[in-house]
Amino acid sequence: MGRRSDHSRAELEALILDAGQALMAEVGLARFSAREVAKRIGYSVGTIMHMFGGIDPLVMAINSRTFLLWADWLEHRLSGLRGQERIEALVRGYFEFAEGHPNLWAAIYAHRLPEGTGLPEPLADQRARLTAIVTREVSAILAEERQEDAPSLARSLVATVHGHCSFALGGSFALLGETEPLALALRRVDEILRANGAALAEF
Amino acid sequence: MGRRSDHSRAELEALILDAGQALMAEVGLARFSAREVAKRIGYSVGTIMHMFGGIDPLVMAINSRTFLLWADWLEHRLSGLRGQERIEALVRGYFEFAEGHPNLWAAIYAHRLPEGTGLPEPLADQRARLTAIVTREVSAILAEERQEDAPSLARSLVATVHGHCSFALGGSFALLGETEPLALALRRVDEILRANGAALAEF
DNA sequence: ATTAAAATTGGACGCTGTTCAATTTCCATA
DNA sequence: TATGGAAATTGAACAGCGTCCAATTTTAAT
Numbered sequence: 001m002g003r004r005s006d007h008s009r010a011e012l013e014a015l016i017l018d019a020g021q022a023l024m025a026e027v028g029l030a031r032f033s034a035r036e037v038a039k040r041i042g043y044s045v046g047t048i049m050h051m052f053g054g055i056d057p058l059v060m061a062i063n064s065r066t067f068l069l070w071a072d073w074l075e076h077r078l079s080g081l082r083g084q085e086r087i088e089a090l091v092r093g094y095f096e097f098a099e100g101h102p103n104l105w106a107a108i109y110a111h112r113l114p115e116g117t118g119l120p121e122p123l124a125d126q127r128a129r130l131t132a133i134v135t136r137e138v139s140a141i142l143a144e145e146r147q148e149d150a151p152s153l154a155r156s157l158v159a160t161v162h163g164h165c166s167f168a169l170g171g172s173f174a175l176l177g178e179t180e181p182l183a184l185a186l187r188r189v190d191e192i193l194r195a196n197g198a199a200l201a202e203f
Numbered sequence: 204m205g206r207r208s209d210h211s212r213a214e215l216e217a218l219i220l221d222a223g224q225a226l227m228a229e230v231g232l233a234r235f236s237a238r239e240v241a242k243r244i245g246y247s248v249g250t251i252m253h254m255f256g257g258i259d260p261l262v263m264a265i266n267s268r269t270f271l272l273w274a275d276w277l278e279h280r281l282s283g284l285r286g287q288e289r290i291e292a293l294v295r296g297y298f299e300f301a302e303g304h305p306n307l308w309a310a311i312y313a314h315r316l317p318e319g320t321g322l323p324e325p326l327a328d329q330r331a332r333l334t335a336i337v338t339r340e341v342s343a344i345l346a347e348e349r350q351e352d353a354p355s356l357a358r359s360l361v362a363t364v365h366g367h368c369s370f371a372l373g374g375s376f377a378l379l380g381e382t383e384p385l386a387l388a389l390r391r392v393d394e395i396l397r398a399n400g401a402a403l404a405e406f
Numbered sequence: 407a408t409t410a411a412a413a414t415t416g417g418a419c420g421c422t423g424t425t426c427a428a429t430t431t432c433c434a435t436a
Numbered sequence: 437t438a439t440g441g442a443a444a445t446t447g448a449a450c451a452g453c454g455t456c457c458a459a460t461t462t463t464a465a466t
Contacts, residue, residue: 004413004414009413030315033452034453035452035454043415044414044415045415045416045454045455046413046414046416046456046457050414054454054455106315109312109313110312110313112233112309112313127375127378128378152381155370155376156367156390156391159370159376159387159388160362161366163362163363163366164363164366166312166365166369167358167362167365170312170315171316171321171322172330172362173358175327175331176331176334176358178358184358184359184362185359185362187359188359188391188395191395191398191399192391192395194398195394195397195398196394207430207444236422237423237424238421238422246446247445247446247447248423248424248446249425249426249446249447250444252423252424253444257424258422258423258424
């Protein structure tokens with residue numbers, strides 16, 4: 001025991017986050033376990049506790065990492081698209097990422113940090129990247145005199161799509177007999193954008 | 204030990220659900236504990252396990268109960284209102300209930316039942332009541348030739364408001380600098396209803 | 407080489423959900 | 437009213453969890 005220079009501080013952190021995110025993807029937040037992460041990387045639980053300070057900060061770090069993954073994936077998905085195709089790709093992208101990584105996605109919204117504790121600045125920045133992408137795209141199809149509405153409108157659109165995606169993956173829509181959640185979300189986004197003066201082609 | 208007729212079967216179930224819901228409201232899903240519920244009602248954990256079959260079914264029952272509470276509260280809130288005031292009251296009601304019972308509300312959406320297991324019919328019915336109210340109100344302000352759109356539109360509106368409420372209580376909006384989540388939700392609902400031919404007064 | 411500091415461990419603690427044999431109570435029948 | 441079988445309830449056991457910390461080992465500086 002003691003400082004084994006098998007891994008540097010940064011390497012060890014990456015090791016923990018890699019294994020942690022993998023475990024989260026496999027079993028979800030409810031069955032996530034710091035002990036299991038420790039077992040997988042060959043360190044003791046104490047090491048993880050010492051580095052992150054508890055299981056909540058660790059989960060926060062993993063979730064912020066998921067946001068990064070998500071944002072990169074979205075950007076890649078936008079490349080080559082033009083005009084309002086890009087907006088549609090954002091909505092589809094939201095759903096597809098969530099469906100492709102349901103446990104990672106659900107962990108983001110199921111995990112509530114004990115009251116009072118806010119996100120450390122760097123983690124907050126990682127999370128804001130996703131909305132920044134949407135703001136940029138919304139801005140691009142908004143008239144010049146409505147540019148100032150873009151940030152607020154983007155946040156609201158993300159919330160709208162999130163609500164539909166959340167009901168789709170959480171089973172609420174299935175419970176209510178709704179079979180086309182994505183189509184619903186796409187229509188709402190279209191309506192909202194038109195109502196706010198976006199330049200969209202006729203249906 | 205043995206069948207103590209202190210309480211009938213139904214009484215005991217109500218006792219467990221009462222104490223369970225109270226505990227959920229106090230500590231939230233993450234710190235919810237069947238053992239603590241047992242302690243509070245003076246029975247052993249085994250009794251709860253035997254009645255509900257596990258902690259997941261118990262949480263499901265509590266959450267469905269929360270839906271009932273919510274629906275009743277909403278109905279009461281609608282009484283005396285007319286026209287589009289009723290739609291506005293639904294949106295405000297969604298936010299106010301969530302803000303008034305944050306742990307109960309969050310537990311509904313944070314709890315994901317282990318895959319494959321669906322809700323028992325009676326519980327599903329309890330949950331559908333809330334959307335049924337919205338469908339009724341949406342139907343009331345929709346033109347006759349658009350009546351068939353009401354159920355789907357209502358589900359979508361609930362999802363939209365849920366998304367905004369979820370971002371508000373979960374801290375996403377705060378993180379992104381949004382300070383007026385309710386106002387945002389109200390505007391989106393107005394836009395969506397107008398886009399679908401609802402009879403709403405000029406702003 | 408010595409020493410102070412940092413990293414890592416393993417074990418303890420109290421908690422959790424789940425299971426089940428043993429016990430107690432109830433109800434129906436004789 | 438006595439009795440037997442069925443149902444309810446318990447308490448203890450189990451494995452796992454997050455958290456903590458004294459003890460140990462390694463590293464880096466002197």
